[in-house]
Amino acid sequence: MNPDQNSDPLFDFADADDYQRLRDLLAAAGFLDESVLEAIGINDLPDLASDHPLLLDRTAGGSALHTLIRLFLMEMPVEADTFAQAIRPMAADSWLQAGLVRRHGSQVTAALKLLPFRNLILAFDLPALLQTPQRSRYVMGIGGSTITLSQLTIRRHCRQTLDLGCGCGVHAFLAAPHSSRVAAVDLNPRAVRLAAFNARLNNISNVDCLEGDFFGPVAERQFDLIISNPPFVISPESRFIYRDAGLEADSVCRRIARQAPAFLTEGGFCQILCNWAEKDGGDWGQQLAQWFGGSNCDVWVMRSESLSPAAYGSKWIRHTEFSDGETGFSQRFHQWLDYYERLGIASFGAGLITMRRRSNGTNWFCADESPERMIGPCGEDVARGFALRDFLETVQEDAALLACRLRFSPDLRLEQQFTPSAQGWQVSGSTIQLARGLAFQGNSDTFMANLMIHCDGKRTLQELLPDMAAALKADPARLAPLVCQLIRKLVEQGFLLPAGQENES
């Protein structure tokens, strides 16, 4: 993997005013709006390819918006005249020179993808590049992992933020409004150029796009927030910089986790989207905890899935190896499985690791399963998860916990299911869930429901115990350890909050 920088276009307009012209014309066409597809009457396309005929029909009018959608979203050639019309007052030559489009006889095709995303407009590579000799330096666009990390990012004001492995720069740009300065670092020079182009296109002036390996370009600097969606796929390959770190097993994520603390300010957070190898015969959390010994960080791991080697290999080959036919898939799949077997990997965990630098006191480590659903931005929930675990550290003795006033979350929802029976409608089950953010949910019983609704923040748990015990016809003293155990889990997941801290994190 040795990208040849010289064969990449500069991704820059010769005339700096062209950035403003491009923004203006995209805005005038309606292409800046994320609901660009709604504008043509389509709002729930699973993917653009599957509804090609419908999109063709909806973009037949020949407006500037239609031309831009055909060119950059549908990846279709358009007639040079139609293109020239759509980009007025800009000249087609400036788009050609900047590397946005290519000319083929009387037609123009997109050389990059141009996508409106969360009030940004982003240029990145077309998937077709993956099937060319330049494939190693492919710059990915908005993937599932991009969206997950963007939803989980803690969005508080930062003096300095680092986006490590920035690709087209999306996380750096999303962090720009809540950061004084952002460093966007990538090993791939093509990514750095595209990120710099995107920064100018979006008129973002506080992001520095830097080329280099891991923390190399920011040595000696300290950050309040480090975010990274690294090339985490575990495989024997080194074909794509965006996917393969070329390091053994999960070394790329481990390396970032090990090096990050030195670049964090006190209290600063580092959030890494990770895949890791899980070995047989041990708790996955305990295995992962070894990455953080001596880190001076509190660490919260949220595991979103754990896959067998076969499921993991097949998933990533299908997602990233588009040119493999059936035989190609099979060969690659067996090569990957042999590699996993050689390394003794039993399963593959995936999820978010969040670290917070805290040099004083004993650091804590928590490894939990993610909630099944994340509703809207979750960064504040992640930050609050740290505050809640800090609180739990202070009440490790049951007596200390019982002395606390807790309050149910305003986002708590209780649902009961009733089933008809000979005696009339009977409660047959109930669930608790949070209505937004990290939307944890679980089955509940009368005991748990009772416990939660009693927690109104006014009385301590100790004061509530007699009522709860009476409702359950139980002895308060014998109930206390059970209550404490349950309360700890409910606090961890954000169902119950220490009174007075409901809006704090």
Ligand SMILES: C[S@@+](CC[C@H](N)C(=O)[O-])C[C@H]1O[C@@H](n2cnc3c(N)ncnc32)[C@H](O)[C@@H]1O
């Ligand atoms: C999975 S992509 C993420 C891109 C983008 N941040 C996102 O979330 O959509 C991983 C990125 O890490 C970059 N990368 C790979 N190895 C790197 C290294 N050693 N140092 C810095 N960046 C690296 C790749 O070029 C790629 O842009």
